[in-house]
Amino acid sequence: MNLETQTVLEDETGLRLDRYLRRHQPGLTQGIIQKLCRTGQIRLDGKRTEPSARVVAGQAVRIPPLQPPKPKERQIVSVDEHQRKDLERRILYRDDDVIVFDKPSGLATQGGKGISVHLDGMLDALRFEQTQRPRLVHRLDRETSGVILIARHAKAAAKLAALFRGRDIEKTYWAIVLGRPMPLEGRIDQPLLKLADHGATRTIPAARDDEDADRALTDYQTLDYAGSKFSWLALSPLTGRTHQLRAHTAAMGTPILGDAMYGGGSVMLEDFAPILHLHARRLVLPHPSGGRLIAEAPLPKHMQESFVRLGFDAPKPAKTVRVTGS
Numbered sequence: 001m002n003l004e005t006q007t008v009l010e011d012e013t014g015l016r017l018d019r020y021l022r023r024h025q026p027g028l029t030q031g032i033i034q035k036l037c038r039t040g041q042i043r044l045d046g047k048r049t050e051p052s053a054r055v056v057a058g059q060a061v062r063i064p065p066l067q068p069p070k071p072k073e074r075q076i077v078s079v080d081e082h083q084r085k086d087l088e089r090r091i092l093y094r095d096d097d098v099i100v101f102d103k104p105s106g107l108a109t110q111g112g113k114g115i116s117v118h119l120d121g122m123l124d125a126l127r128f129e130q131t132q133r134p135r136l137v138h139r140l141d142r143e144t145s146g147v148i149l150i151a152r153h154a155k156a157a158a159k160l161a162a163l164f165r166g167r168d169i170e171k172t173y174w175a176i177v178l179g180r181p182m183p184l185e186g187r188i189d190q191p192l193l194k195l196a197d198h199g200a201t202r203t204i205p206a207a208r209d210d211e212d213a214d215r216a217l218t219d220y221q222t223l224d225y226a227g228s229k230f231s232w233l234a235l236s237p238l239t240g241r242t243h244q245l246r247a248h249t250a251a252m253g254t255p256i257l258g259d260a261m262y263g264g265g266s267v268m269l270e271d272f273a274p275i276l277h278l279h280a281r282r283l284v285l286p287h288p289s290g291g292r293l294i295a296e297a298p299l300p301k302h303m304q305e306s307f308v309r310l311g312f313d314a315p316k317p318a319k320t321v322r323v324t325g326s
Helices: 017-024 030-038 081-089 120-126 154-165 244-251 260-267 301-310
Strands: 004-007 060-063 091-094 098-103 145-151 170-178 185-189 192-197 200-205 217-226 230-237 278-286 292-296 321-323
Touching: 017 030, 017 060, 081 091, 081 120, 091 292, 098 292, 145 154, 145 292, 154 278, 170 244, 170 260, 170 301, 192 244, 200 244, 217 244, 230 244, 230 301, 244 260
Parallel strands: 145 278
Antiparallel strands: 004 060, 091 098, 098 145, 170 230, 170 278, 185 217, 192 200, 217 230, 278 292, 292 321
């Protein structure tokens, strides 16, 4: 077995070992690093070590040969004529470059363990006249409804993916939360740490000096409230962390209605549908071929019913359009 030994450089002193390894071996996941340390396959100056150890210039890091990860096979979902028409009815906008789709709550964006039906697997049904298969460029949680963008060809996918990695997109989500945030509007600046627990991913608030945590920023505004028990919030994530809006609202003391993962039993109320009340309402972004794309999605049925029960008056969505010119 050919082992690789790397020497820690001066400017790498103080890095956690797991961060050092991910810097030099981008394919390594935290789970693999933990396993290789636990079994003694990764060593620091010839000794067993922990992922949290700090490296020092001149130290030797031994790394075993790593098998490249197998490419994931695309899961194609069979779509009959009735399902295809249902998908087409949920299209808010379509041109040569993009499809704006209104994702229903409960439909997974991509496949995974225990998920056999998902939007990514059904995209062949949305080719229309194009020869290329449409491509997802971002994701929504399975129980989150609303606007999701689909690129119709590789060039558009590359441009849109770059936009989502940056801050050139205005994202607005609507949520019904328990309680009333104080102040009524502001910015949540709370680092988040992603954990894997028995196959499920969960994000928790972290200390500001936790090097494993990612900075996460969310702007929020209270659009209406029903006494002190419920509020209707507009949420604008400025970063894109896993479950960011769900974790941030819970950290603020106002968990999202129907979000048992972050709110526990207190958010599962008898008079309301036991479904996450989080909706991707609006996206504004540069169109891949110029101009701007402004997209809005209507509230899903369960949120419409909750709005009526709470006396919230939501405006109808504007028609999704591409705006060109000055």
